[in-house]
Amino acid sequence: MGVSDSYERGREFLIEDPIRAALVIVFVVLALDLVRQLAVGQTQFSEFGVLLKDGLMRGLFFGLAGIGLSMTYSILNFANFAHGDLITGGAFGGVAATYVIAGGFGTEAALGSLLLVGAGGSVFGAALGIGVATSPLAVLAGVVVAAVASIALALIIDRFVYKPIRDRSGITLLITSIGVAFALRYLIVFVFGPGRRGVTDPSGIPSVAVPVIDGTVNVDLHEVSLLVVAVVLMLGLHFLLQRTRLGKAMRAMADNEDLARITGIPTERVVRFTWIIGAGLAGVAGYMFVLWNETLHWFQFWSLLLPVFAAVILGGIGSVYGAIAGGLVIGFVMSLSVVWIPGGLSRAAAFLIMIAVLLVRPEGIFAGRSTA
Amino acid sequence: MSGAEQSADDRGTLAAVWEQDAVKLTALVSGLFAAYVVGGLLLSYGLRQQLNELAQLSFFIAVFAMLALALNLHWGYTGLFNIGVIGFMGIGIYTTAILSKGATLTEPAAGTTGGFGLPLWIGIIGGVVAAGLFGGLVALPALRLRADYFAIVTVGLSEVVRFTLLEQSLQQGQVLGYWVGLGGGSGLLLDFDPVDRLLGAFGLLESYTRFSERTGEAIGIGSNPKPVFDGILYGLVLLVFLVGFYVLLTRVGSSPYGRVLKAIREDEDATKALGKDTDRFKIKAFVIGCALMGLGGILLYASQGAITPNAFRPRITFFVWIALIIGGAGSNTGSVMGGAIFAAVLYQGPIFFSNVIEGSFEIDAVNTFAQAVGPLAAADPVPLLAYTVDNIGQLRFVIMGLVLIYLMHNRPEGILGHRKETASTIPLGRRRAKTGGSPPATDGGEENRGVDGE
Numbered sequence: 001m002g003v004s005d006s007y008e009r010g011r012e013f014l015i016e017d018p019i020r021a022a023l024v025i026v027f028v029v030l031a032l033d034l035v036r037q038l039a040v041g042q043t044q045f046s047e048f049g050v051l052l053k054d055g056l057m058r059g060l061f062f063g064l065a066g067i068g069l070s071m072t073y074s075i076l077n078f079a080n081f082a083h084g085d086l087i088t089g090g091a092f093g094g095v096a097a098t099y100v101i102a103g104g105f106g107t108e109a110a111l112g113s114l115l116l117v118g119a120g121g122s123v124f125g126a127a128l129g130i131g132v133a134t135s136p137l138a139v140l141a142g143v144v145v146a147a148v149a150s151i152a153l154a155l156i157i158d159r160f161v162y163k164p165i166r167d168r169s170g171i172t173l174l175i176t177s178i179g180v181a182f183a184l185r186y187l188i189v190f191v192f193g194p195g196r197r198g199v200t201d202p203s204g205i206p207s208v209a210v211p212v213i214d215g216t217v218n219v220d221l222h223e224v225s226l227l228v229v230a231v232v233l234m235l236g237l238h239f240l241l242q243r244t245r246l247g248k249a250m251r252a253m254a255d256n257e258d259l260a261r262i263t264g265i266p267t268e269r270v271v272r273f274t275w276i277i278g279a280g281l282a283g284v285a286g287y288m289f290v291l292w293n294e295t296l297h298w299f300q301f302w303s304l305l306l307p308v309f310a311a312v313i314l315g316g317i318g319s320v321y322g323a324i325a326g327g328l329v330i331g332f333v334m335s336l337s338v339v340w341i342p343g344g345l346s347r348a349a350a351f352l353i354m355i356a357v358l359l360v361r362p363e364g365i366f367a368g369r370s371t372a
Numbered sequence: 373m374s375g376a377e378q379s380a381d382d383r384g385t386l387a388a389v390w391e392q393d394a395v396k397l398t399a400l401v402s403g404l405f406a407a408y409v410v411g412g413l414l415l416s417y418g419l420r421q422q423l424n425e426l427a428q429l430s431f432f433i434a435v436f437a438m439l440a441l442a443l444n445l446h447w448g449y450t451g452l453f454n455i456g457v458i459g460f461m462g463i464g465i466y467t468t469a470i471l472s473k474g475a476t477l478t479e480p481a482a483g484t485t486g487g488f489g490l491p492l493w494i495g496i497i498g499g500v501v502a503a504g505l506f507g508g509l510v511a512l513p514a515l516r517l518r519a520d521y522f523a524i525v526t527v528g529l530s531e532v533v534r535f536t537l538l539e540q541s542l543q544q545g546q547v548l549g550y551w552v553g554l555g556g557g558s559g560l561l562l563d564f565d566p567v568d569r570l571l572g573a574f575g576l577l578e579s580y581t582r583f584s585e586r587t588g589e590a591i592g593i594g595s596n597p598k599p600v601f602d603g604i605l606y607g608l609v610l611l612v613f614l615v616g617f618y619v620l621l622t623r624v625g626s627s628p629y630g631r632v633l634k635a636i637r638e639d640e641d642a643t644k645a646l647g648k649d650t651d652r653f654k655i656k657a658f659v660i661g662c663a664l665m666g667l668g669g670i671l672l673y674a675s676q677g678a679i680t681p682n683a684f685r686p687r688i689t690f691f692v693w694i695a696l697i698i699g700g701a702g703s704n705t706g707s708v709m710g711g712a713i714f715a716a717v718l719y720q721g722p723i724f725f726s727n728v729i730e731g732s733f734e735i736d737a738v739n740t741f742a743q744a745v746g747p748l749a750a751a752d753p754v755p756l757l758a759y760t761v762d763n764i765g766q767l768r769f770v771i772m773g774l775v776l777i778y779l780m781h782n783r784p785e786g787i788l789g790h791r792k793e794t795a796s797t798i799p800l801g802r803r804r805a806k807t808g809g810s811p812p813a814t815d816g817g818e819e820n821r822g823v824d825g826e
């Protein structure tokens with residue numbers, strides 16, 4: 001095809017969908033400006049590398065946490081506003097397990113303080129030497145407990161809260177999930193206290209300085225762990241969805257629930273596995289994020305819920321692969337936006353993109369491909 | 373329910389039903405006040421503390437009732453799922469603050485940004501208009517979205533508002549020679565006292581001050597009695613505003629315009645098919661509701677002396693939602709009742725209750741949950757109870773969440789039962805009723821689709 005062809009198509013696109021065309025133009029302008037900034041040295045390559053790395057870390061978390069949100073949104077048909085607090089609950093459970101094991105089951109500090117993740121400043125992660133390198137067993141146990149705790153929480157909540165009103169409208173379930181979020185979040189404060197705690201030993205994290213054109217970018221073991229865990233889990237999920245009967249059933253149910261039921265798919269069982277997979281992934285994601293972030297507090301994942309929503313909406317509700325891709329996009333937007341706007345507004349930028357996608361293309365950027 | 377048959381009869385019965393509502397409302401509010409007075413007596417509060425407590429109670433009842441009424445226009449009447457209430461409140465009070473703070477023409481010290489020094493009433497009007505305009509800005513593109521997407525857009529925007537208020541680069545700057553700004557993370561000091569301004573406008577401030585000092589001395593509430601009277605007066609002013617909200621929204625609801633809104637809630641396509649431009653109706657309703665939310669925000673924060681961005685978290689939006697759902701969406705009387713119950717029982721109640729307990733028993737609470745639970749092994753529940761009472765401030769939010777879940781499970785129509793006003797002008801009950809010209813039943817409707825089953 002010739003130049004005039006693509007010119008013609010571009011013109012049609014511009015006329016048919018001016019808002020989307022404007023978004024594309026904004027994106028291209030920003031990309032060109034980024035190249036210019038890098039070329040003239042206004043932004044250093046190494047600075048940019050750090051931003052890119054942070055964006056990747058956040059994006060992996062958003063993607064992994066978003067899978068569960070996306071699955072419940074499409075299979076149970078409601079926006080779960082308690083998803084963030086579910087992650088917080090799982091993370092507290094996981095970090096508590098890490099504390100208990102790293103603290104020698106009460107030999108280094110009172111067992112109560114360890115179980116409560118050092119509530120009230122009674123014991124600190126740095127004192128216990130917590131880190132992937134320094135206490136690998138404790139961290140491994142923490143990952144498992146975080147997943148188990150999130151799954152248990154999700155199943156209990158589903159059994160007593162969502163299951164009795166399964167047949168009601170999505171709005172009813174949404175409002176109910178706001179109630180769940182409230183109860184869960186403040187129960188966590190009630191038990192673990194309102195303090196923000198550092199949960200790792202920053203001096204015990206090995207890192208390497210990767211040389212970039214005009215400087216270096218530090219990559220530490222916790223970042224590599226987050227990356228490895230996220231990629232392994234995503235691949236595992238891909239295998240599960242594509243190769244197993246359960247995966248096929250889940251995809252069928254996301255596509256058309258009535259049809260799935262008619263073909264004899266046990267929908268309640270699929271719903272249960274939806275919660276298990278979604279909450280398990282979210283719990284692990286939350287725990288790894290806490291390790292990377294080095295801090296833990298009671299509304300940490302509530303305040304990250306909206307970016308996760310943004311990721312899910314961007315990728316198209318119901319699409320697992322979309323959630324992963326959307327998560328990466330939102331992660332990069334949040335960290336790269338500081339190149340152009342003040343850092344305080346980076347989350348605002350992510351939300352505005354989410355709103356723009358909802359307005360322009362509510363089916364997501366990978367429309368028409370609901371994979372699970 | 374029972375109203376369905378009654379309201380069909382004639383105007384007289386309708387008036388009786390309405391009177392019942394007013395009676396119920398008065399009984400509810402006086403019951404709540406009485407409970408607080410009794411609690412105060414248990415605590416052997418002095419008169420000053422009693423008066424302060426009651427002033428605060430009426431303040432919160434009025435504020436939450438007003439906000440629930442405004443939200444009812446969105447959700448109860450029009451079916452717009454707005455969970456960004458706090459954003460509109462924030463825009464309202466911030467605009468008022470910037471317009472009405474004292475003018476500063478030289479560069480101020482850090483953290484003391486000024487305003488344009490306009491009279492407070494202009495600031496309030498400005499705040500209401502700004503909230504309404506922002507509502508229009510949101511509504512224009514967002515109204516065609518599905519309810520749950522609309523919810524995510526509104527809550528996202530309310531957070532964008534908060535991030536903007538927090539932003540350092542907007543902290544202060546020079547506009548038309550005035551030093552103004554959003555104050556960043558440290559927020560804005562409100563150097564106007566709404567009560568003083570109100571009295572000053574009528575030239576009553578001096579006589580009021582004298583009156584409060586004399587009366588304060590006469591009834592013995594100690595030195596500096598003016599803040600006590602200020603609180604009571606502000607509570608009363610808010611109750612007047614609440615009546616204004618109620619009358620306005622009830623008139624809107626029963627007007628032909630309000631019937632179209634309810635019709636949109638029931639079935640937007642059918643309303644469109646009847647030739648109504650539903651988008652315009654929805655935008656108007658959204659803008660009016662947002663403006664009222666702005667006013668609610670102004671009234672809530674104007675007397676606080678200072679505002680900081682982090683007070684404007686989505687939490688308050690959900691408070692208003694809980695209030696609305698308690699009372700039952702779709703009914704103005706229900707909204708007011710929900711606001712009153714939420715403020716008195718769920719919001720202020722637990723803290724007041726824990727004060728009563730702490731005042732009555734010698735309590736020495738432990739610091740952490742572990743220390744509280746540990747003694748349970750030795751069958752000693754006292755530390756856990758003490759910890760619970762001590763941390764009631766957090767536990768009340770757990771209770772709110774559980775109440776919301778309970779309501780959605782068992783009484784999604786609100787504690788008063790089916791009170792949703794229907795779109796129809798005529799009662800949808802039995803057909804033998806006379807139909808001419810009776811206003812819409814205050815509680816005559818069945819739920820949405822129940823109508824078909826008649």
